[in-house]
Amino acid sequence: MEILTQKNAAPPSSNYLLEFWRKFQRNRMGLVGLGMLTAIILVAVFAPLIAPHVPGSSLTIGVSDIYKPPSAEHLFGTDDAGADVFSNFIHGARVSLTVGFFAAFISIFIGGLLGIVAGFFGGRVENFIMRFTDVMLVIPELPLMVVIIALTKPSLLNIIFVIGLLGWTTTARMVRSQTLAVKSRKFVLRARAIGSGKAHIIRRHILPLVMPILVVQAVLVVSLAVLNESTLSFLGLGDPTTLSWGQMLNYAFGRGAMSTGAWWALVFPGFGIVWVVLGLTLLGQGLEQVFNPRLDTHHLMPGRPVVTSEAGVKPVKPGTLLDVQNLSINYVTEGKPPARAVENISFTLKEGELLGLVGESGCGKTTLMLALLRLLPSAGQIVGGKVFFSGRDLTALGEEEMNEVRWSGISIVFQGAMNALNPVRTVGDQIAEAIIQHVPTFPRDKISARVTELLDLVGIAADHKDHFPHQYSGGMRQRAMIAMALACNPQVIIADEPTTALDVMIQAQILELLDELRRKLGLAVVFVTHDLGIVAEMCDHVLVMYGGVTAEYADVDIIYNEPRHPYTQELLKAFPDLTKPKKKLSSIPGYPPRLDALPAGCRFAPRCPAAFERCHIEEPALHRIGANGHLASCHLIAEKR
Amino acid sequence: MSRSQYILKKFGWALLTIALVLILNFFLFRVLPGDPARAGVHDPRLKKESIEAIRVRYGLDKPVINCFETLNPVKVGSCSVNPLDTQFFIYMKNLLSGELGISYHNNRPVATILAERLWNTILLIGAGQILSIIVGAFFGMLAAWKARTSIDYGALATSLVVWSLPTFWLGIILLFWGSANGLPIGGKATPGLSSYPLWEQWKDIGRHMILPTLTYTLVYMGEYMLIMRSSLLDVLSEDYILTAKAKGLGIFQILRDHALKNAMLPLVTIIAINLGFTVAGAVQIETVFSWPGLGGAVFEAVNRRDFPVLQGAFLLITVTVILANLIADLMYSYLDPRIQAE
Numbered sequence: 001m002e003i004l005t006q007k008n009a010a011p012p013s014s015n016y017l018l019e020f021w022r023k024f025q026r027n028r029m030g031l032v033g034l035g036m037l038t039a040i041i042l043v044a045v046f047a048p049l050i051a052p053h054v055p056g057s058s059l060t061i062g063v064s065d066i067y068k069p070p071s072a073e074h075l076f077g078t079d080d081a082g083a084d085v086f087s088n089f090i091h092g093a094r095v096s097l098t099v100g101f102f103a104a105f106i107s108i109f110i111g112g113l114l115g116i117v118a119g120f121f122g123g124r125v126e127n128f129i130m131r132f133t134d135v136m137l138v139i140p141e142l143p144l145m146v147v148i149i150a151l152t153k154p155s156l157l158n159i160i161f162v163i164g165l166l167g168w169t170t171t172a173r174m175v176r177s178q179t180l181a182v183k184s185r186k187f188v189l190r191a192r193a194i195g196s197g198k199a200h201i202i203r204r205h206i207l208p209l210v211m212p213i214l215v216v217q218a219v220l221v222v223s224l225a226v227l228n229e230s231t232l233s234f235l236g237l238g239d240p241t242t243l244s245w246g247q248m249l250n251y252a253f254g255r256g257a258m259s260t261g262a263w264w265a266l267v268f269p270g271f272g273i274v275w276v277v278l279g280l281t282l283l284g285q286g287l288e289q290v291f292n293p294r295l296d297t298h299h300l301m302p303g304r305p306v307v308t309s310e311a312g313v314k315p316v317k318p319g320t321l322l323d324v325q326n327l328s329i330n331y332v333t334e335g336k337p338p339a340r341a342v343e344n345i346s347f348t349l350k351e352g353e354l355l356g357l358v359g360e361s362g363c364g365k366t367t368l369m370l371a372l373l374r375l376l377p378s379a380g381q382i383v384g385g386k387v388f389f390s391g392r393d394l395t396a397l398g399e400e401e402m403n404e405v406r407w408s409g410i411s412i413v414f415q416g417a418m419n420a421l422n423p424v425r426t427v428g429d430q431i432a433e434a435i436i437q438h439v440p441t442f443p444r445d446k447i448s449a450r451v452t453e454l455l456d457l458v459g460i461a462a463d464h465k466d467h468f469p470h471q472y473s474g475g476m477r478q479r480a481m482i483a484m485a486l487a488c489n490p491q492v493i494i495a496d497e498p499t500t501a502l503d504v505m506i507q508a509q510i511l512e513l514l515d516e517l518r519r520k521l522g523l524a525v526v527f528v529t530h531d532l533g534i535v536a537e538m539c540d541h542v543l544v545m546y547g548g549v550t551a552e553y554a555d556v557d558i559i560y561n562e563p564r565h566p567y568t569q570e571l572l573k574a575f576p577d578l579t580k581p582k583k584k585l586s587s588i589p590g591y592p593p594r595l596d597a598l599p600a601g602c603r604f605a606p607r608c609p610a611a612f613e614r615c616h617i618e619e620p621a622l623h624r625i626g627a628n629g630h631l632a633s634c635h636l637i638a639e640k641r
Numbered sequence: 642m643s644r645s646q647y648i649l650k651k652f653g654w655a656l657l658t659i660a661l662v663l664i665l666n667f668f669l670f671r672v673l674p675g676d677p678a679r680a681g682v683h684d685p686r687l688k689k690e691s692i693e694a695i696r697v698r699y700g701l702d703k704p705v706i707n708c709f710e711t712l713n714p715v716k717v718g719s720c721s722v723n724p725l726d727t728q729f730f731i732y733m734k735n736l737l738s739g740e741l742g743i744s745y746h747n748n749r750p751v752a753t754i755l756a757e758r759l760w761n762t763i764l765l766i767g768a769g770q771i772l773s774i775i776v777g778a779f780f781g782m783l784a785a786w787k788a789r790t791s792i793d794y795g796a797l798a799t800s801l802v803v804w805s806l807p808t809f810w811l812g813i814i815l816l817f818w819g820s821a822n823g824l825p826i827g828g829k830a831t832p833g834l835s836s837y838p839l840w841e842q843w844k845d846i847g848r849h850m851i852l853p854t855l856t857y858t859l860v861y862m863g864e865y866m867l868i869m870r871s872s873l874l875d876v877l878s879e880d881y882i883l884t885a886k887a888k889g890l891g892i893f894q895i896l897r898d899h900a901l902k903n904a905m906l907p908l909v910t911i912i913a914i915n916l917g918f919t920v921a922g923a924v925q926i927e928t929v930f931s932w933p934g935l936g937g938a939v940f941e942a943v944n945r946r947d948f949p950v951l952q953g954a955f956l957l958i959t960v961t962v963i964l965a966n967l968i969a970d971l972m973y974s975y976l977d978p979r980i981q982a983e
Contacts, residue, residue, distance in 0.1 A: 135658050137914065139665075140962050142921035143939060147669060147955050150943045227807055231925060234809050235940055246807075253813060253929075263817060270810035278805035285801065296788045298877030300892055375887055406889035414887075419880040424902050424978055433898070434888045468978045484888075 023290045030286015036279030040272075044093040051087035067262040077264035079248065080255040088243055089268055095244035096276065099160055100226035106164025107225070108171055108218045115175025116210060120183060120202060130176065137169045142231065149237045156239040163228050171217045175210055182209045212291040216284055223280035230273050245269040297378055304332060304381035306374075306395045316388045321491055321524050322349035322372075322410075327385035329364070329371050331595065339595035341367045342548045344385070344622075347541075349492060349524045354515070356539035356556070357528045358571065362592045364548035365528045366415065369494050373410055374402050390491065408438040411485040412494040413478075415528075420481055421469040427480050428455070428465035434487040454483040458513060475506035482513065489521070496528045511538065532575045536560055544568050547593045547603035550622055554630040564625060564632040566610045602635065610636060647974050655967040662959045667732050670952050671705060703728050741956070742949035746942075751953040755938060759957060761829060762934035766923050768850060769857025770912070777862035778908065781869025785904075786896065788874060796870070800863035808922045812856045812929035819852045826852070827931035853930045860922055861915075868911050873904040906977055913969030916962045 024030055043050060052075075065082035068074055076085035118129040145162050152158050182188060188205045196204075232238060233246025234253070252265035316323045327345045330338035342364040349355055357365050370376050372387055374394065387394040389409060397405065414420045422430060428451045435442055435450060442450070452462045458479040469477055478498055485493050495514060499507040515538050518525055527539060535542055535556065542559040544551040544567065552565040563569050570588045590607040593599055599606050605615040614635050623637040624630070687695070696702045704722050706729040724730055735741070741751035777800075784796035820826045831845050876882065877900055885899045924936035931937065935954050942951035 134654070135661055138658055138917060138963050138966055139662060139959055140917040140920040142918075142924055143955050143958050146924070146939055146943060147951060150946075150951060151670065151948075223805070230807050231809060231921070234807075235924070235928060236944055249810065249813070258813075258816065266810075266813050266817075270807060270813070273807050273810065274805050277807075278802060281801050281805050294874075296793075296874060298785070298788060298874055299879075299882040299886055300786060300877050300895060301788065373887055375883060400891075403889040403891060406887055408889065412887050414880060414884065420884045422881040422885070422899050422903070424906075424976075425899075433890075437889055437894075470979050481884075 020290065024286065027286040027290055029282050030290065033279045033282030033284070033286055036275060037283060040093055040276055040279065041097065043090060044097050047090045047094055051084075051090040053084040053087040067257065067260050067265065069262075070264050076268040077262065079262075079265045080251055080257065085248070085265055085268055088248055089245070089272055092243055092245040092248055092269060092272060093276075095156070095242045096226055096229060096246070096272065099156065099163065099229040099244070100222045100276070102160045103163035103167065103225040103229070104218060104222040106161070107167035107221050108214060110165070111168035111171025111217070111221075112175050112210070112214050114168070114172040116179050116202060116206060118172070119176040119179025120198070120206060126176070129172070133169050133172050136166075137173075141166050142228070145228065145232060146235065146237060149232060154237050154239055156242055159229060159232060159237075159239065163225050163232075167221055167224060167228070171214070171221060174213055174217055178210050178213045179206055182206055185209075212287075216287050216291065219280050219284035219287060223277045223284070226273065226276050226280075245272045299375075299377070301378035303374065303376055303378060306382040308382065308384055308386060308395050313386055316391065317348070319350055320348045320388075321351050321353075321390065322526075323386075323388040324348070324372070325386045325388070327368065327371060327387060328383050329367055329376065330381050330383045331379045332381055333379060336596065338381075338383075340548060340598065341380070341595050342371065345543075345545070345550055346385075347543050347553060349526065351491070351524055352518060352522045353541065354518060354525045354527060354539045356535035356542040357526055357545065358530060358532060358535055358542060359545035359551075360530060360592050362595075363545045365545055366496055367548075368545070369412065369496050369526065369528060372494065373406055373412060375412075404438075407434055407485075407490060408488040409490055410492040410494065411488070411490040412496065413481045413485050413498045415497040415500060418474065418477065421477060423469055426466045426468055427472065431455075431480075431484045431487050434484060438488040450487075454487055455480070457486065457517070458483040459509070475503075475510070478506070478510055479513070482510070482517075486517065486521075490523070492524045492526065494526045494528070497530075499529075499531075499534075514538075532571060544571070547598065548595065549603060550631065550633055551604065552630075552632040554632075555628065558628070558630050564630070564637055565604075565634050566608050566636070567604050568632075570607075570609070602633075614639075644974055648971060651967055651970045651974075655963055658963050659960055662956070662963070663733070663736065666952060666956050666959075667729060670948060671728075700728060700731055703731065705729060736956075741953035744947055744950050746945045746947040746950065751949050754950060755935065755953050755957055758933055758935050758938050758954075759961070761932060762923055762927070762936060763961075765850065765853055765857070765926070765932060765934055766919055768854045769861065769922075769926075770919065772854060772858040773861035774865055774908075774912065776858060777865025778869045778905075780862070781866040782873055782896070782901075782904075784866065784870045785873035785877065793870075796866060800866040803859050803863035804867075806860060807925075808856065808860045809925035809929050811860060812853070812926050815852050815856050816929060824851055825849045829933050849932075853926045853932055856926050856929075857919075857922060861919065864915070865908065865911070868908055869904065872907040873900060876900045876904045879903075902976065906973065909969055909973050909976060913966045913973075916965050916969075920958055920962060 065078055066080060068078040068082075070077040074084050074086060076089060079085050079088065114129050114133070118126040145166060148162050149158060183206070188201060191201050191205055229238075229244060230246030230249070233244050234250045236250055236254075238244060238247040238250065240247075246269075248269040249266060252262070252269070257263075257265040313325060325346050327342060328340070329342040331341050332338045345364075345368055347355065357368070359365055367376065367380065371380070371382055372394070374382075374397075376382070382395060385395070389405060392405070394402070394405065421427060428448075431451045431454060432447050435447055448465075451465055455462065455465060460476060460479055460483065464472070464476070469480075472480060482493075482495075482498070493514075498514075499510050511534060514525060514527075517523055527534070529535060539556050541553070541555050543553045544559070544565065546567045551567045552559065552563060559568060560572070563572060567588075570586075573586045574588060576585060588607055593603055593606070599616070601617045602608070602611070602615045602620050605611040608615065612635075618635070620633045620635045621638075622631050622633045625632060625637060693702070704727050706727050707720050707722055707724055739752055741755065743749070744751055744754060747754075780796050780799075784793045787793050816826055825831065825848055827849075829846060829849050830842065831849075834842050834845055837845075882895060882899060885895045890898070920936070923934060924939055926932065927934045927937035928940045935958055938950060938954045939958075941947070942954060
């Protein structure tokens with residue numbers, strides 16, 4: 001459980017608490033928990049003022065006062081001793097909370113100290129502490145508490161110490177892993193490098209970052225301590241001189257409340273425990289959410305409905321495999337204006353064609369590719385345009401029909417195959433799965449041979465078929481993904497940066513393989529990359545994207561020799577050209593625009609060396625240049641005409 | 642790490658932990674003020690000779706361990722005592738032959754008392770665990786799949802509430818409810834049924850198990866639900882789920898073939914870690930429902946100051962938990978191919 005979001009976050013500053021409180025106020029669960037806890041703490045503090053009767057006073061108690069049902073005089077009825085349950089309940093809060101907080105303080109102190117020491121010093125110290133923690137974690141806590149208290153005196157102090165001294169294990173483990181994570185952060189390394197003392201580093205740098213985990217853990221430990229105290233008291237191991245909620249239940253249960261039907265003596269004290277523990281649990285969950293926000297989204301959530309219109313749809317030219325027309329995609333977050341991730345992108349793909357899709361990270365390339373297969377995350381929505389594949393309109397298909405197109409018509413190789421294969425199933429099994437899914441008539445006894453053949457195609461020996469992904473190298477995994485993508489003889493393969501994070505030799509191998517397969521099998525390929533070198537070598541056409549829109553779309557010769565969009569020109573300047581070895585490389589200053597903060601006018605204008613006034617006001621149209629389908633969106637083209 | 646190494650390491654740790662627990666158990670009952678020898682001393686009826694006789698009967702006249710006559714560190718005893726004739730050695734020897742001492746309360750061997758009770762506890766915990774895991778995992782999966790819908794929020798709220806219920810108190814509430822609905826309210830079987838056919842007896846035990854098992858299931862399903870939910874959410878946001886979806890698999894196929902096994906892995910670890918806590922539940926449930934198990938034995942032994950039984954029960958519970966942990970670890974190594982023989 002990593003709590004901090006930023007890798008190099010500096011130690012929290014003074015207004016950190018204020019910032020935290022602002023976030024916490026918006027967390028309903030946490031607020032309810034805090035409210036419940038505050039209420040019961042107030043009750044405990046002002047117990048003598050609230051309770052109508054003094055506990056233990058038995059001056060006026062007669063036979064008829066025993067187990068009297070709730071009435072105006074005794075809100076919660078009376079117990080086996082004729083005492084007012086409501087008053088005992090109010091005073092019981094004091095005992096339960098005292099034990100809970102003091103015991104938790106001991107546990108958190110020990111757990112925090114051991115965790116930080118183990119995480120910070122490492123080596124033998126860590127090994128010893130963690131082994132000890134493991135052993136303590138295995139020994140059942142409650143029986144051990146019972147044994148110790150049974151052998152010693154059941155006094156409040158004993159109970160606090162026993163619960164406190166046995167409840168630190170989970171805290172130690174969590175604090176240790178957080179310390180380990182924090183220890184390697186830059187500012188800690190820097191502090192160590194300049195020779196700050198260990199105590200200083202722990203106090204100034206480690207502790208503030210471990211604090212969030214300690215706070216969440218403390219809340220949990222208090223609730224466990226309250227539960228443990230009540231259990232011990234119920235089992236008859238409580239301090240006989242103080243009346244906690246558990247003790248009240250112990251007396252009522254042991255002295256006939258059950259057979260008398262005196263439910264009030266059994267129900268109300270339990271409510272107190274539930275109130276405290278639930279309040280703490282809600283508070284803990286709320287804090288956890290504030291410290292460590294999770295989006296709780298996943299790949300199987302239903303996508304947003306496709307919004308498209310038939311207006312302006314052009315007929316698909318014969319021989320075109322994939323025809324994307326004016327496709328627009330938004331990311332929708334509740335309470336925020338939609339982020340326009342992709343706008344009006346059009347391109348076509350013919351059989352055997354290799355299209356390069358180029359642009360920096362964050363320009364909407366992957367979003368566009370996922371949208372083609374209708375695999376957008378749940379926040380993504382197609383808000384315009386059409387995708388025609390072999391004459392079918394993919395934006396109009398239902399989920400089941402879409403499943404038929406996926407993989408057997410269009411398959412995709414994802415960026416970074418590290419996690420794209422299921423770690424608990426063999427690679428061969430995962431390839432076979434695709435075949436069985438899409439070619440149900442495929443003879444079962446030949447599937448194994450087909451998988452071997454596919455792996456052979458990408459240069460993986462047959463004996464690796466039954467291996468698990470973790471037994472593969474990065475390059476092998478990427479090639480296995482390609483083999484899987486080929487399994488159902490698709491007409492189109494989308495390769496989304498299949499070679500990033502791989503070394504140069506393997507990159508070259510994989511690219512050669514894709515090119516060879518394209519020639520051999522007549523595949524059409526969309527190749528997403530930011531490596532213009534690869535594009536020049538392999539692609540037929542190139543689509544340059546910037547900030548979610550088309551910057552330039554043309555065949556590869558035009559892109560390299562007569563690029564018209566300044567972004568394309570700048571990209572080319574940033575890549576080495578072997579024919580001009582002395583040329584200086586330049587990079588484009590700045591970053592692509594954030595989707596929720598798109599600039600007015602041209603999206604590239606803030607970084608464009610040739611931008612002029614109009615660029616900052618008006619969004620450029622997509623201009624057609626010449627007769628061979630060269631498109632570019634730049635005001636310069638219109639101005640020059 | 643190869644699988645055999647992994648298994649060997651886990652076995653080693655389990656054995657070491659058991660050894661530590663044996664030593665802890667020995668000293669705990671001799672160091673703390675309530676040790677068995679002194680428990681008898683306060684009885685005014687006993688003459689000096691009878692105390693001595695009791696001490697001999699329970700083996701307390703022998704030196705605790707070499708160099709220590711008693712556990713008073715100042716009072717150093719003789720170090721040349723025959724180590725085979727110390728309390729510690731006799732305790733170890735007795736343990737290895739399954740001898741746990743004699744109950745102060747009814748003079749029966751502790752091992753005999755506890756053996757029948759162990760099975761009752763395993764029956765109760767087993768049924769409760771299986772049910773709470775099935776129910777918890779099912780609703781956890783549902784909540785994860787339907788994340789951020791009312792089903793999810795409902796499941797989350799339920800699990801937080803049941804988590805906050807003290808086990809014994811929920812037991813009491815259910816006891817009220819059950820007795821109003823004609824369910825047996827305590828014990829394991831109705832007396833006098835031993836002449837009935839076996840399946841009638843089993844049915845009777847089943848009826849007695851309803852309330853304790855229900856309590857157990859309600860208390861523990863919340864945690865399993867939360868774990869399953871977050872574990873499945875993690876898995877469902879993994880890249881390989883997107884791959885499976887891109888392969889054109891249906892939602893149920895993906896859940897069954899790609900998500901479930903992966904999401905179960907953390908659950909297995911948690912079940913193992915939880916075993917220690919489930920014992921706490923058993924102690925409370927057995928007390929409330931007078932179920933004749935180990936937990937009930939702990940409760941009775943505490944109230945009767947029957948230390949041999951308490952000591953034996955603690956030892957048996959702890960060793961069982963350690964072994965169950967070991968089994969979970971071994972299961973994990975078979976579920977997760979990443980721990981594999983090379």
